[in-house]
Amino acid sequence: MQGSKPIRRRVGIWCDYGFTLSPAQGIGVFVANLARGLVEADEQLEVILLTCPREPDAYRELARHPSGRIGLFPGTEHGWLVNSWLQFTQACYDLFGLANQRWLRVRSAARKAVVPWLVRHGKQAWAGRPDSLILLGGLFLLLPPLAAVLWLCFILVQAALCIFKSACFPLASIDRLVRRLTAVSDNPSANALAARCDVWIVPWVNLGVPLPRPAILLIHDLVHEHYPAAFSDPAEVVRLRSRSRERAAEATLVACMARFIRDSDLYGVLDLPRDKVRVLPLAFPADLPQLELGEVEALLPRQLKRPYILYPAGFRQYKNHRVLIEALDELRRRGFSPDLDLVFTGYDALPAELGQLAVELGVLDRIHVLDTVDRRTLAALYLRAHATFAPSLYEQGSFPIMEALQHGCPVACSDIPAFREQCAGMEDAICWFDPLDPASVADAIASITADREGVRRRQAEASKAVRHRTWSDVAAAWLPVLDEAIERRAWQNQLDRELLAPWPARPLRVSRVSDRRRVLVLSPRALPPVRWSAMATLLGRLAQQLESRASFEVAFAIAEDQPDRELLAEAPVLPCRMNHLTRLEAVELLGVERAELSTWGENDFVFPSGAALTALRADVWLVCNPSLPLPILPARPSVVLCTAGDWVTVSNRLASRNLASGTLPLLRRAEAVVVDHHGLARELQAWSQGLLEVEVGEDVERLIELLYAAIVTAGSRKAVLSVIETRAASA
Incomplete structure (x- = not known):
């Protein structure tokens, strides 16, 4: 290699x-x-x-x-034998998947047809229509024999499936063995x-x-x-x-x-x-072959007898095939000559909606839908096309535009920002049209037809600068980005190693670059989507108040497996995970004074790796729903928020060893514990034997006020936790 x-x-x-x-x-x-x-x-x-x-x-x-x-x-x-076996099993899996997909479609279609039919005739029978009454009465009489037939069919199908699975069991076992021996994993x-x-x-x-x-x-x-x-x-x-x-x-x-x-x-x-x-930049595709004249004629589909407009794109709403069909009808009504066909690729038939439109407009015989074509056939289609059109409503860019220009085929495309950007420097040579107006598309076709050779020559001249950009040039732009990604990960790996390496290790040095007080909002475990949405809304409003009223800098450290972290748009969001840290590592890595060890009854902690520097630079931590097996390293004064979403979980598991060893120490050291339900407050106070002072905010506004007050005053009163001073490096 x-x-x-x-x-x-x-x-x-x-x-x-x-x-x-x-x-x-x-x-x-x-x-x-x-x-x-x-x-x-x-x-x-x-x-x-x-x-x-x-x-x-x-x-x-x-x-x-x-x-x-x-x-x-x-x-x-x-080897040939193993590869052939893998291809055979793939064909089997594809066949089974296709059969299952077809069955699901049939079942869905039957359900969609039968249920409305029954509802419709039921309403008509209720209204007293005799034909519906007779129809439903006959169906009721036939119901017992019909149920017996369906039951028999079900038994036969289940028996056939059991026989089929039994017959396939040796093949499935062999497939698992082959994959294990060849280290091929799914x-x-x-x-x-x-x-x-x-x-x-x-x-x-x-x-x-x-x-x-x-x-x-x-x-x-x-x-x-x-x-x-x-x-x-x-x-x-x-x-x-x-x-x-x-x-x-x-x-x-x-x-x-x-x-x-x-x-x-x-x-x-x-x-x-x-x-x-x-x-990053894009270049003209370099894999389309250059064809000889004889090859072009041999590769073209036989049904293409007339000049045609080519649009090689899948049938999706935003691809906007519809406007080309309507433009074809517009040209016919104008008496435009020569007659033109449309050629689409990627599927073997028009979707039902477009097919119905073509029938209504009387242009179905002018539309040719080719299946997925190989790159040689696509090159031949470009070389023989009257023009290539790209009527998309939304795109990043279009390879067909580049490929058509590469093969000397005139191009017209919709006037949208993405295509304007892609064709920068060629704006005057490209034929633009309104993708929502069939008349505008028809005008573009007529414009190209009136001076096809001139359009082709102007576009070839205008696209020289872009065509000279190669994929090596594109790769050269990718290389520094690849290096940056490697370096970013290397820095994160180094940080993780510094936080998690066995003692002794190099201390992590933290410097401050701002005089503003900082708050780290830590959500150490992933929440379900509904609860996370509510929590993100609450935290976002709290962050706005902290920044506007008290000039705090706010950052979020959210569990890395939490979906939709982007719901928090008010401050920087760092993905983190709670990793194990020993007392000795805390001393050596985080600069904790050894005297502080005597105040801690635990030997093991967790710490937010991935947001370590941000956590150490913060003055206060707000910890949300901390159901953890080990306590968070008490490196800063903390305020704890427990919401009703965790009430049942905490109530049922409060006495468990994990929560007793992880959550209780954190709550006892916290400068404030804020909850949103009186029942949860009573539960926590009873569990801690009255050692906790719990504040309750039963509505969002009250909850935000309590959290705001707790964070602003954190560290200004005597806290249970001694604040740890980290070693500061010179800026």
Whole structure:
């Protein structure tokens, strides 16, 4: 795998999403081009593509790159027999999945058809319509034999399934054995760990497992936020929203390829911090082949007899195929000549809605829907197209625009900010149109037809500067970002080692850069979504009051497995985890005076790794719902908040050893304990045998006032805890 120089960096690109991203379309095209560019830009860099174990051959051709520094993981070096077995089992799994999907569709369709039918005829029968009464009466008479038939069918289906599972058991056992012996896992996280990459590029946000670290998440767009109706399944929209936020929070850096996406989506929708976002360039795809004239004619589908407008994009609402169909009708009504066809790719048939529209407008015979085409056929389509149109309503950018210009095909595209940015420097040569106006699209087609050769020549001249940018240039822009991600993770690893290393170790030195008092709001464990939303609202309002009324600086340290941490937009949010720390490590690492050890009855603590420096720079900690097996290291005066959401949990487990050893010491040392329910206050006071002074705020306003007062006065009165002075380094 390695070239003449030693490998200095190993970059992984995540392509396993339950299937392997196809190098022939969409994001897979970007992956293939970037992988080539990276190994050509740096001779000491190796690229590993993490592929689905059941689809190991998708990037086999790319792995034969002359550099020998593009590899696949899991590898395909297990031999013909094992690879054939994996492909066979993949085909079986796909077949079973397809059969199950079809069955679910049939069952759903039957349910959607039968239930409304029964409701409709039931209402009509209730209203006294004789036909409905007769129909329902006959159905009632047929119900016993129909139930018997359905019961018999159910028994037969269950018996067939049992026989099928029994027959497949040996095959499933062999498959598990083969995967164990060849170390091929279906778990992408385990495979990513085994690949031992220095940094990961994750090119698609729809990933259902936590990111490896360090990782650069590439967000192309957030279609699900702007056009949720483009997805047939509402659950998919919810899933994408959750995953985009979780993966963005986990990523070391987040990248995109357009300032428009950065501003509208990364800053606007996800509200990511500015120092975490990078905008990287894009280049013309380098994998489309150059074809001879004879090859073009051989590759073109036979049904394409007339000049055609090409739009190679999947059928999604925001892709806006509809306006091209309406523009075709507009041209026909104008008596436009020559007659033009439309060619779409990616699916084998028009969606029902577009098909119905084409029938109503009488242009169905002018529309050709090709299935997914390979890159050679796509190149042939560009070379023979009258023009390529991109009528999208929302995009990061469009590969078809670049590919068409690359093959000398005139281009017209919708006048949206993303395309204006992508075509910067070519604005006067590109044909722009209003994507919501079929007449505007028809005008663009007529404009290109009137001077097709002139349009093609002007666009070729204007795109020279962009076409000269190679994927090696793009990779050169990626390299410092990859290094930054590695360095960021290395710094965090070093901090973790300093906090968690065995004694003795180098002390952590903390310096202050501001005279303002600081508050760290610590939520050490993940909360359910509803409770977290309420807690985030409460903490956000409290942070605003602390900053406006008392000039406090507020920071949040939130459990790293807490989804939707971005709900807290009022102050910096740091993901953290509670790691074990001994008394000796506290002395050596955090500068705690040895005399303080005598006041502590515990030998072990937890401390918020990931937010360590922020915690030590704070003057006061606000700890929320601290159900922990060990007490938090008492390095600062603390105020504790317990909410009714934890009332049942605390009440039921209050006497358990974990909470007694973790929560009670924290509550006893706290300068104030604030709860939002009188029942919880009585429970805590009884449990602590009257040692705790608990303040109750039963509404949000009162709760905020109590917390505000407790934080402002923390440290100004004699506290149970002696404040620990850390060693200060010179600024």
